[in-house]
Amino acid sequence: xDWALGLVSLLVFPGFALMIAxxxxxxxxxxxxxxxxxxxxxPLYTGPMGILQPFADFIKLMSKEDLTPRHADRRVFNxxxxxxxxxxxxxxxxxxxxxxxxxxxxxxxxxxxxVAMTFFCVLVFLAGFSSMSRYSIIGAERAVLQLLxxxxxxxxxxxxxxxxxxxxxxxxxVAQQSGLWNLIxxxxxxxxxxxxxxxxxxxxxxxxxxxxxxxxxxxWLTEYSGRKLALIRLAxxxxxxxxxxxxxxxxxxxxxxxxxxxxxxxxxPLYFIxxxxxxxxxxxxxxxxxxxxxxxxxxxxxxxxxxxxxxxQIMITLIWRAL
Amino acid sequence: xSSYERLFDIPIxxxxxxxxxxxxxxxxxxxxxxxxxxxxxSYNHRGMEKAAEYRTYVQNLYLIERVxxxxxxxxxxxxxxxxxGLHGKPAPERAKVLRVLAEELERIQSHLLWLGIAAHExxxxxxxxxxxxxREISLDIMEAFAGNRITSSYISIGGxxxxxxxxxxxxxxxxxxxxxxxxxxxxxxxxEERTVLKRTQGxxxxxxxxxxxxxxxxxxxxxxxxxxDVRADDPYAAHELVPIKVVTGDGCDVFTRIMVRxxxxxESINAIRFCLGHLPSGPILQRLPRRxxxxxxxxxxxxxxxxxxHFVRSDGSDKPYRYKIKTPTFSNIPxxxxxxxxxxxxxxxxxxxxxxxASIDPCFSCTARFERIG
Amino acid sequence: MSIYREAYRSLFGKKATxxxxxxxxxxxxxxxxxxxxxxxxxxxxxxxxxCEKDCPSTAITIIVDQKGKRPVFYLDKCMFCGQCxxxxxxxxxxxxxxxxxAALSRGVMEVR
Numbered sequence: 082x083d084w085a086l087g088l089v090s091l092l093v094f095p096g097f098a099l100m101i102a103x104x105x106x107x108x109x110x111x112x113x114x115x116x117x118x119x120x121x122x123x124p125l126y127t128g129p130m131g132i133l134q135p136f137a138d139f140i141k142l143m144s145k146e147d148l149t150p151r152h153a154d155r156r157v158f159n160x161x162x163x164x165x166x167x168x169x170x171x172x173x174x175x176x177x178x179x180x181x182x183x184x185x186x187x188x189x190x191x192x193x194x195x196v197a198m199t200f201f202c203v204l205v206f207l208a209g210f211s212s213m214s215r216y217s218i219i220g221a222e223r224a225v226l227q228l229l230x231x232x233x234x235x236x237x238x239x240x241x242x243x244x245x246x247x248x249x250x251x252x253x254x255v256a257q258q259s260g261l262w263n264l265i266x267x268x269x270x271x272x273x274x275x276x277x278x279x280x281x282x283x284x285x286x287x288x289x290x291x292x293x294x295x296x297x298x299x300x301w302l303t304e305y306s307g308r309k310l311a312l313i314r315l316a317x318x319x320x321x322x323x324x325x326x327x328x329x330x331x332x333x334x335x336x337x338x339x340x341x342x343x344x345x346x347x348x349x350p351l352y353f354i355x356x357x358x359x360x361x362x363x364x365x366x367x368x369x370x371x372x373x374x375x376x377x378x379x380x381x382x383x384x385x386x387x388x389x390x391x392x393x394q395i396m397i398t399l400i401w402r403a404l
Numbered sequence: 405x406s407s408y409e410r411l412f413d414i415p416i417x418x419x420x421x422x423x424x425x426x427x428x429x430x431x432x433x434x435x436x437x438x439x440x441x442x443x444x445x446s447y448n449h450r451g452m453e454k455a456a457e458y459r460t461y462v463q464n465l466y467l468i469e470r471v472x473x474x475x476x477x478x479x480x481x482x483x484x485x486x487x488x489g490l491h492g493k494p495a496p497e498r499a500k501v502l503r504v505l506a507e508e509l510e511r512i513q514s515h516l517l518w519l520g521i522a523a524h525e526x527x528x529x530x531x532x533x534x535x536x537x538x539r540e541i542s543l544d545i546m547e548a549f550a551g552n553r554i555t556s557s558y559i560s561i562g563g564x565x566x567x568x569x570x571x572x573x574x575x576x577x578x579x580x581x582x583x584x585x586x587x588x589x590x591x592x593x594x595x596e597e598r599t600v601l602k603r604t605q606g607x608x609x610x611x612x613x614x615x616x617x618x619x620x621x622x623x624x625x626x627x628x629x630x631x632x633d634v635r636a637d638d639p640y641a642a643h644e645l646v647p648i649k650v651v652t653g654d655g656c657d658v659f660t661r662i663m664v665r666x667x668x669x670x671e672s673i674n675a676i677r678f679c680l681g682h683l684p685s686g687p688i689l690q691r692l693p694r695r696x697x698x699x700x701x702x703x704x705x706x707x708x709x710x711x712x713x714h715f716v717r718s719d720g721s722d723k724p725y726r727y728k729i730k731t732p733t734f735s736n737i738p739x740x741x742x743x744x745x746x747x748x749x750x751x752x753x754x755x756x757x758x759x760x761x762a763s764i765d766p767c768f769s770c771t772a773r774f775e776r777i778g
Numbered sequence: 779m780s781i782y783r784e785a786y787r788s789l790f791g792k793k794a795t796x797x798x799x800x801x802x803x804x805x806x807x808x809x810x811x812x813x814x815x816x817x818x819x820x821x822x823x824x825x826x827x828x829c830e831k832d833c834p835s836t837a838i839t840i841i842v843d844q845k846g847k848r849p850v851f852y853l854d855k856c857m858f859c860g861q862c863x864x865x866x867x868x869x870x871x872x873x874x875x876x877x878x879x880a881a882l883s884r885g886v887m888e889v890r
Contacts, residue, residue: 118785119533120794215414219436219754286527287599295422295525295758297414370782372599373527376436404632459834466834466859537794548809551873557813557859565864566811591779642816 096180104318110133114365147307157211162309165316172197176326182252209301220300223292230383231281237391241271242331255335262334270394278290287371325357422758425768438752441744448769456727472770477510478707480559482714485703499563500642505679513542514708525758526603547623563689604659610758618738622710627661629654634706733771736764815876822870829862853887
């Protein structure tokens with residue numbers, strides 16, 4: 082029976098099905114927040130308060146015509162969306178939802194998380210480059226250039242949390258925070274850097290140059306349509322959960338919180354959702370109060386401010402640990 | 405330029421998310437830098453000048469109004485002035501002041517529309533939504549004042565169609581107070597927001613000498629320190645009476661253009677207040693005969709985007725013999741082509757193209773005749 | 779920073795969008811001078827056909843009924859400029875505030 086339980090937890094709860102459902106929920110939440118900040122109402126008519134709108138969009142895209150450009154590298158072009166979803170679903174098994182550890186937990190899983198995020202950018206590059214469209218190539222170029230800027234601060238901010246908790250497993254970091262969150266302490270600076278870098282990883286304003294609508298149409302996903310676009314959108318929503326879940330695990334104590342043994346299976350996922358929603362609230366605010374910067378400005382900003390700052394936060398954490 | 409061939413063309417337009425109207429900017433780019441640009445504006449030739457020859461002057465009033473939705477009052481004002489000029493009978497004094505009032509109200513909504521679009525082009529959608537929400541104040545006033553939000557059909561040949569009532573005047577003053585507060589807010593918010601400054605300062609530079617030699621017009625030219633304004637240079641309607649300060653800036657970049665337009669909105673608010681306070685009494689419309697005396701007339705109006713020129717030739721019938729329009733966008737296109745080319749230390753990124761394009765406040769569908777500039 | 783404060787206030791404040799077609803219908807305010815669907819005072823109309831001649835979009839045709847000539851307005855062609863009201867010597871044409879004039883068939887979009 083063990084394997085059956087394992088299969089259920091992988092496929093349904095807290096595995097793939099939950100994550101995909103949450104990805105639609107979070108997209109809706111993000112859209113609602115963004116709309117609310119702009120004094121709009123956002124999705125309204127599909128389901129109560131438009132909550133089913135992202136799902137409806139997904140279904141609509143799935144039923145649309147799926148085009149592959151004639152000059153595209155067909156194999157890469159067609160496989161990227163699937164790999165993106167698979168990558169993100171795999172990475173999400175590492176995010177703790179029901180307890181201190183996720184479905185998968187091994188020594189150094191935080192390194193895998195970093196690799197997953199970097200690999201996502203590589204996939205973005207492949208997607209853009211295999212499309213052989215001018216806009217896509219420029220978008221892909223920008224995605225890689227941007228990776229140079231934000232990847233190091235992203236990693237360093239995560240390293241700061243690792244050093245503070247004295248562990249390289251996500252479950253270890255979460256367990257260490259059962260008393261006091263990492264946020265209350267030196268990793269606060271790391272949290273801020275993580276959020277800024279995550280904004281770039283997620284390609285949201287002010288760092289959405291790889292798909293800057295006004296400049297290069299849709300950047301690397303210009304040529305995607307139909308099912309492939311639906312899958313890419315799904316993968317990006319999953320990435321949003323992944324980043325929010327990672328931020329919650331590293332800085333906000335993961336799904337842990339006040340509870341009893343009997344209530345823990347119910348309360349912990351709820352805590353997880355509450356904390357990730359909080360992270361997305363912060364991300365949505367950042368998305369709405371800035372203009373998009375230019376790619377050169379972004380990279381120089383990252384190297385001038387973000388990287389020194391993230392080194393400083395590692396130094397502070399080290400000193401704190403030594404004391 | 406690098407030693408190996410890495411230039412390639414990026415077409416922006418004729419259909420592109422950054423553009424609201426059909427135009428082709430064929431950018432030659434080296435990585436992210438724009439090296440050269442070809443502009444093709446002739447995608448939406450609507451044949452309006454020819455169509456004007458087959459309609460009576462009364463019908464033309466509405467055709468000309470639809471040359472440009474946003475500057476409809478400037479176009480009809482220009483048309484009306486031209487026809488009145490051919491008759492030799494200017495509009496009554498009250499109508500003239502009301503025309504200025506409508507024109508300035510239109511300038512407010514046009515500049516706010518532009519501000520929103522400029523924010524959208526640099527990816528700042530929140531500011532875009534806020535600005536357009538405030539634009540609704542001016543549109544609501546326009547609706548109450550003239551009967552429609554955009555194509556207001558307010559100006560007629562020989563005067564204006566509707567009189568000002570005390571209620572509308574009160575509503576207008578209240579709206580102006582609100583708008584003035586908002587403009588002060590935007591001025592502060594935009595000059596404080598670092599990402600906006602980064603995207604607009606030093607972008608799209610064009611010095612005063614170039615602006616003058618390329619005969620640019622409107623707020624775009626004024627932001628480079630060239631004080632061209634038909635309202636001050638060649639007053640029409642009641643502009644001799646209404647004091648107007650020609651707002652200029654000397655930054656020559658997109659940021660200055662934003663600031664100049666915000667200040668012009670404030671100037672327009674003051675002009676509207678002045679008009680409401682100094683409204684002469686008298687008739688608002690002078691009926692003119694349907695047949696227009698033979699002759700030529702050229703009228704100039706300061707549209708929100710710059711100098712607008714209408715030329716009419718009449719052969720004494722009730723239809724114009726020839727009609728010719730020159731829109732402000734047309735005058736600004738040579739400057740646009742120059743701004744989009746990187747020269748020496750002045751570098752244009754692909755990312756800057758939309759906001760530079762927006763900074764001349766283009767309206768290509770009003771412009772399309774037959775020209776090609778490469 | 780001022781944009782941040784505005785964003786915060788907007789998020790929890792009243793939204794600007796009306797839920798117009800399905801709800802908030804009572805919140806649509808039209809000013810008095812609004813030009814919506816036109817109305818003809820048949821007893822005032824003298825059948826002079828000036829409105830037909832002046833209409834810039836040929837949205838008016840003249841028909842003959844038991845009282846004589848009278849205009850018919852086609853809403854699908856009309857652009858609501860108000861010139862017919864302006865030209866009418868007897869002020870027989872007026873505009874109402876009714877603005878929801880779209881219909882699925884042209885037959886409905888006539889004002890007789």
